[in-house]
Structures are given as C-alpha cells and as structure tokens.
Amino acid sequence: MNALHLDNQLCFAVHAASRAFDALYRRQLTELGLTYPQYLVMLVLWEREPLSVKELGTALRLDSGTLSPLLKRLEAAGLVDRERDPADERSVLVRLTPEGARLRERAEPLPGRMLESTGMSPGELADLHAALGRLTRSLTEAAR
Amino acid sequence: MNALHLDNQLCFAVHAASRAFDALYRRQLTELGLTYPQYLVMLVLWEREPLSVKELGTALRLDSGTLSPLLKRLEAAGLVDRERDPADERSVLVRLTPEGARLRERAEPLPGRMLESTGMSPGELADLHAALGRLTRSLTEAAR
DNA sequence: TACAACTCGATTGTGCACAACTTAATTGGG
C-alpha cells in the first residue's frame, strides 16, 4: 500500500468523476448551444432572477474572472441581458431574455437522463450527494 | 422539489468537491512548484517509469492535447526528460530527472495531510471512493 | 462632510481540458 499511488487517492476519483460528468453533459448540451458551466449559470437563473454577478458567484462558487467572460458569451448568444443596477451602480444585474427563459423547457429532460446514466439507486445517490457535501465543506474549511 | 434546482444536482456536488480539492492542493503544491494536474502526472511517474505519453494518458484519462504542453512545462522545470522511443519512433518516453525523483520525498507528506482535511473516517472515505468509482464507470459507459 | 476602506465588476495572464486537425511512423491485407 503506497500513499502516493494514484488509485488510492480520493482526489483523483473526484477529479475523474467530475470530468466524466462534464463529458456526458457536453453531448447533451451542444444541441442547446450551452457548455456545462453555462448550463449551471442558466440553472440558477431559471430558479431566480435577476441576480447580480456577485450573487451568481456565491451560488456557483465562482469569481468574476470566470463569470464575466462566460456571461458575455451567454449575452452574445441572446440568452441573458446585463444592466447596471440603478440602485447600486457597482452591481450588474443579469436576467433571462425570453429566449433564455424558453430554453428551460428543452433542458427539462436533462437531469432525469443524467440521473439514469449514473446507474445508481436513489438511496445510493442521496448518500453520495451527502458525502460530497460533507467533503466539500471540510476541504473548504481546511483551506481557510 | 425541482429537478432543475442546483442543489439537487449530483453533478454540481461533484464539480464543487473537485474544485475544493483543487484549491486545497494548489496551496500545498505551490511550494513544490507544481500544479495539481502536474502533481497527478508526477504521481504516476513516481510509481512507474519510463512511460509513453499514451500510457500516461491512459492512466490519467487525458489526451495529448492536454499532456503535451503540460509535459513541456515539467521538462522546462527540469523534472522530466522526453525522448523518442528507439523501438517505435512514434512514441515519446517520459522519465524523471534526478531532481524529479527527489521531489517525491517532499510530496510524501501531502496525501496524509489531504486525507486529514477531508474530515472523514477511513470507512467513509472507502465508501465514497468506491461510489465515485462506480459513478465514473457508469457515466463513461453511458457516453459510449 | 471629506476621505480612507471597502465592494463590485472587469481585465490580464497562466494553466487545464478537449475537439479537430496535422504529421510522421508503423502495421497489415491484398
């Protein structure tokens, strides 16, 4: 047993799973004209809008260095609008265009299909989801 | 319960955990002069060398588009050497320099510290590791 | 109220991930 062995490292298992999800989503999302991180942004906006870049960043744990260009691409694709918040000119409010809102219907079947591709039972999925939540909190805590 | 809600999506939990690991590793690795993906490459080479780019890619599930520039940076840092395989001129064999081999000792304490930062028991870790393995296999299978 | 501290967002630079393509070497079937 060697602690430096790749197969023994949880980090690699997480990394690999993340890329496997990403690859599967990529296929499903190309027909919607979205990348996976763009899809995550749309998920948040379908839930609640308008949101400032800051609020989006809090929800997705991303900073403006990632979000600014991503949102610019979503705007260029006609899916979102951006405007300065009149109440606080530092903030930029992001909202869905009608086309962005309409895209939700075409995205609706995605989570179900993805869930099916995991090949896991609802119980297993719940356990895994919970364990990952604990893990992320511990790692974030350790990084402070 | 809304299937499109971010918090209900396993994919986001995996994505977030992966980035949390990445962030914590980044801190530990800067003093070794490595990024996290470079560290993964070194892990494989510490285990077994020489390896062709192809074999490294199989172990890490990465293609030459990712590995070629990464290996070039490791070479520039003096940690690996690259040379064409005399037995098959298509292949490039990657091996550790003495400096690259020496770095292993400084990396030795890392997995233990990371494990500690997960805040999980060995049993929990084993379960999570196994679940992620099943997940990655299912997702990879579904993408075929 | 003046101004220092802070907040928000955008930008720049580095590196990873992957698709699509190119080039060179090898292999195998007719």
Place this chain on the structure above:
DNA sequence: CCCAATTAAGTTGTGCACAATCGAGTTGTA
C-alpha cells in the same frame, strides 16, 4: 512488397478556473 489504415504526438482554437490587479462606485467614520 506496397499502400491504405492505424497509431502516436503535437498544434490550434475555444472555453473554464483562478490569482492578481484596476477603476469606478459606495460606505463608514473621524
């Protein structure tokens, strides 16, 4: 034996992630 198919690396282009930095707007306090 020859050439078409295959294989291995590398290159190019796009997009994500993040650190560091900047400028404009806001806030708290002396």
